[in-house]
Amino acid sequence: MKRLDFLKRQGFSLCVGTLPKSTLGVTMFDLKSIVIDVPKNVVATFLHEYMHVRRPKASEKATEKSAIKIMARMTNKEISQLALRIMRGGRR
Numbered sequence: 001m002k003r004l005d006f007l008k009r010q011g012f013s014l015c016v017g018t019l020p021k022s023t024l025g026v027t028m029f030d031l032k033s034i035v036i037d038v039p040k041n042v043v044a045t046f047l048h049e050y051m052h053v054r055r056p057k058a059s060e061k062a063t064e065k066s067a068i069k070i071m072a073r074m075t076n077k078e079i080s081q082l083a084l085r086i087m088r089g090g091r092r
């Protein structure tokens with residue numbers, strides 16, 4: 001965990017929170033804080049892998065693009081609901 005130890009030595013704190021739009025994470029140097037939007041990261045990864053299944057022949061770049069496009073149209077509420085389902089292994 002040398003990266004976490006490094007951040008700690010630098011006086012940075014790590015927290016989880018909701019960030020605007022398609023921001024997956026942010027570093028606030030003034031507050032010495034890194035915020036990670038966990039549901040958004042889960043959904044971003046899911047949509048990316050989902051697009052690989054939907055369009056198996058699409059390039060990595062095209063897959064990335066479509067996943068980002070889908071997520072940009074989702075509300076924060078939809079993102080958290082989908083993230084919860086994904087973390088339950090797809091069950092309701």
Ligand SMILES: [Zn+2]
Nearest residue numbers: 048052060063
């Ligand atoms: Zn990929």
